Amino acid sequence: MVTDVDTVTKVRARRLSGGGALVRQLMRDKVGAVGLTIVLLMAAAAALAPVIAPYDPTAMSNQRLAQPGGTFLLGADEAGRDLLSRALYGARTSLAVSLIVVGCAATVGVLLGLLAGFYRGVLDAIITPVTDIMFAFPTLLLALAVVAARGPGTENLIIALVLVFIPSFARxxxxTAMSVRREPFVESGQAVGLSNARLIVKYILPNSIAPIAVQFTTSIAYAILIEASLGYLGLGVxxxxxxxxSMxxxxxAFMEMSIWPSVVPGVCIMIAVLGFNLxxxxxxxxxxxRLRGRTNR
Structure with missing residues (x-):
């Protein structure tokens, strides 16, 4: 016998499984198409960096601060290293760190948010104030404090950024969990004897996918920016x-002699952040x- 609860679940599952339809909707929107294209190109550049980079990004030469168009397509830095190769490997570093950070933060934050929103009570009284306290500190300042306390390095950078991004996912x-918990189909599930864990997995979590997906995408943009900021201060990779x-x-220090060692990474950061934000x-x-009428801009 098929219940109303099962019907609602199947409908929602079909909506969530329409990945192809989602991509088509994104591509029909001009802003979304630009953003998706930038993200895909960045991902391709990061994945294929060892193949498409013309030189070893750490190999030095005597062509220090060479201008673009010669041996090096985008010029060379103060140590004679190819800026194009370093930019490609920089994309690899930035994207890898950002994905790891946001993925871990999303996992922990979603779990905490589900527990606080569904069970309320003592769990909510503990989790919510802690996340509110973390929100009271500026994001970059909090990340800077954690890295400064633990020391520079990729591992400490990831730990700091994970702590920074957990509260946004939890909130x-x-x-969403508090809102969906009061829906009739959740009450129907409770009436037929579904366990709390089953209700969370079957109803609460699927209804949280949309806000999680949006937060995940925008958090990657912010993670790229913070990773670059800490790298600029010498506390990152x-x-x-x-x-x-770091580039x-x-x-x-060499802006008067050549702007390209600063322009190339600066433009890369700008384009990457713009793509994920769009x-x-x-x-x-x-x-x-409620916002679908704004598409097809």
């Missing part, structure tokens, strides 16, 4: 591994029924 999912932030920092903005419009 979003908590709100350490040499000789290329990083857009920007090293290039600033994609996140359009994704929000597509997934939120």
């Amino acid at each position: 979003i999912v908590r709100g 350490q040499p000789p591994q290329p990083s857009w932030g 920007l920092s090293n290039g600033k 994609l996140g903005d359009t994704l929000r419009d597509v997934l939120d029924p």
